[in-house]
Amino acid sequence: MSTSPLTPYLTFNGNCRAAMTFYQQCLGGDLQVQTFAGTPAAEHVPAEAQDGVMHAVLSNGSLLLMASDTGTQPVTKGSMVSLSINCHSDEEITRLFNALGAGGHVTMALDDTFWGAKFGMxxxxxxxDWMFNYDKPGAAQ
Incomplete structure (x- = not known):
């Protein structure tokens, strides 16, 4: 049985776009950035954070780096990096979430999302900190 690769997920206090642009300049690749504004997540962040980054992806060959701004909670050193697993099936995300969560603390239960995935933290x-995502077949990516 193979397991999906781990991806580092960085969290910033409002300067995610600047950081990811810097990393793109250093590492090359394609940078995609989505803000909170215009998404269902916008109702959960204050007005001053609407232009903050909800999700950014830098990819260059096998390099994959993801990041976001917090929107509401301050980030401290130690809570800036999560490990993200993009799972290949509903069974895999449930199994890994339950196994890695044993003795830990669920911060976001596995649930369906507006982006067409099952997600939990x-x-x-x-x-x-761990993030789990399963892009459901046929969901808009």
Whole structure:
């Protein structure tokens, strides 16, 4: 059984766009950025954070780096990096979420999202933050 690759997911205090643009200049590749404004997530962030980055992806060959601004909560060193797994099936996301969450704390239960995926977040028993995503077949990417 193969497991999906891990992707680092960085979290910023409002300067995600500047950081990811810098990383693109250093590492090359394609940068895609989506703000909170115009998405269902916009209702959960204050007006001054609407232009903040809800999700950014920098890709260059096998390099994949994802990031976002918090929108509401301040980030401190130690909570700036999560490990993200993009799963290949509903069974895989459920199995990994339950296994890695054992003895830990669920911060966002697995649930369907507006972007057509099943998604959840947790902190494991060792204090490591994890993000799980399963893009459902036929969902708009």
């Amino acid at each position: 947790l902190t494991d028993q060792f204090g490591i």
